[in-house]
Amino acid sequence: MLNGYDKIVEERIKKAMSEGEFNNLPGSGKPLNLEDDRFVPEDLRLAYKILKNADCIPPEIELKKEIAKTEDLLAGMKDTAEKYGTLKKLNFLIMKLNSMRKSTIELDMPQQYTGKLVDRLSSGKEGKKDKSKANAVRFHL
Secondary structure (H helix, E strand, O other), rough: OOOHHHHHHHHHHHHHHHOOOOOOOOOOOOOOOOOOOOOOOHHHHHHHHHHHHOOOHHHOOOHHOOOOHHHHHHHHHOOOHHHHHHHHHHHHHHHHHHHHHHOOOOOOOOOOHHHHHHHHHEEOOOEEHHHHHHHHOOOOO
């Protein structure tokens, strides 16, 4: 619900639109430049912009992309041994990313899926648990 001030502003905007005051504004029809650098410290903004324009990606971003790619690869695998190797790689990438940061990160990987995957990999053909594999695939979430 609009309060008094918002109603006045809204009415004036509608009136200006109907009178065509917003037609032919500079930049009309062009995409907006939505670079949001307000969270970058002011003394680092120029350096970040130069690196961004040079297509230099920070190592953390590259690792996040590789983690996402590995997760997608893992989701499509059928072979348990292959999944185990990919899980080890994923665990290593997450540990590497965590070591680069002051605090651990939270990835968008459902805990329910992770638990089922670990259970499946840790059970042998006879249904026996192999604790070494179960411990090897633990990672920070």
